[in-house]
Amino acid sequence: MIETTAFPKDLKAVFFDMDGVLYDSMTNHAHTWVESFKAAGIDFPAYDAYMNEGRTGPSTIIKAFELYGSRSATERDIQEIYDHKTRLMQEAPEAALMPGMQDVLRQTMAKGLKVVVVTGSKQPMLLSRLKNDYHIADDNIISGFDVKKGKPDPEPYLMALEKAGCLASQALVVENAPLGVESARAAGIFTIAVNTGILKPEVLSHAGANLVFPGTEALAEEWPGML
Ligand code: MG
Numbered sequence: 001m002i003e004t005t006a007f008p009k010d011l012k013a014v015f016f017d018m019d020g021v022l023y024d025s026m027t028n029h030a031h032t033w034v035e036s037f038k039a040a041g042i043d044f045p046a047y048d049a050y051m052n053e054g055r056t057g058p059s060t061i062i063k064a065f066e067l068y069g070s071r072s073a074t075e076r077d078i079q080e081i082y083d084h085k086t087r088l089m090q091e092a093p094e095a096a097l098m099p100g101m102q103d104v105l106r107q108t109m110a111k112g113l114k115v116v117v118v119t120g121s122k123q124p125m126l127l128s129r130l131k132n133d134y135h136i137a138d139d140n141i142i143s144g145f146d147v148k149k150g151k152p153d154p155e156p157y158l159m160a161l162e163k164a165g166c167l168a169s170q171a172l173v174v175e176n177a178p179l180g181v182e183s184a185r186a187a188g189i190f191t192i193a194v195n196t197g198i199l200k201p202e203v204l205s206h207a208g209a210n211l212v213f214p215g216t217e218a219l220a221e222e223w224p225g226m227l
Helices: 026-039 046-051 057-068 075-091 101-110 130-134 155-164 178-186 201-206 216-226
Strands: 013-016 114-118 171-175 190-194 211-213
Touching: 013 101, 013 155, 026 046, 026 057, 026 075, 057 075, 101 114, 101 130, 101 216, 114 155, 155 171, 155 178, 171 178, 178 190, 178 201, 190 216, 201 211, 211 216
Parallel strands: 013 114, 013 171, 171 190, 190 211
Antiparallel strands: none
16 A cells, blocks of 8 residues: 655545535434434444444444444344434434535536545435535445445545546545545545544544544635645
């Protein structure tokens, strides 16, 4: 794996995570994880939803059983809990756009940079909003439907590099979750973290983030200068 720590000089592409970066959706995710695990007899704290954000649904369920269950998750557990979570997500309040991010994406596209959304999510509600809210074509989305391993493995960000047709040293990632940061850094990409949830900022720098902003508004302020 190629390690890069320098800000890309020849920037060609920017990869954005979705939940907690483009949409204020993490409170919905945390709440629906806690509820769907509770129904299955697993006491999963909301904090863990933030720490494990970025994993695919099945991976999160396997992890939760490892941490808080008395046995391993079965295929049936995975199916039932994820179906339950998906139902709860459909009833959850509509997630707002993260402040400043429409401007950030508009400016990025105006510079002719390739934009790819890289998310572990398989939630159709939000994925289907990306086109209208952020002008992201379906072809420029890598979701939980496309990956085998998912974050924190570098796989999804390596797929994004391939889609963008550029080198790791020519790309930037914007992430809010420690496992997303790990995934992007393992793919060798300069990674900007926005701390939009309940985690301490050092969790994101310890995960390998090259820069940490306190939120998307702060990022949006600096963004034109960074491009
Ligand atoms: Mg996220």
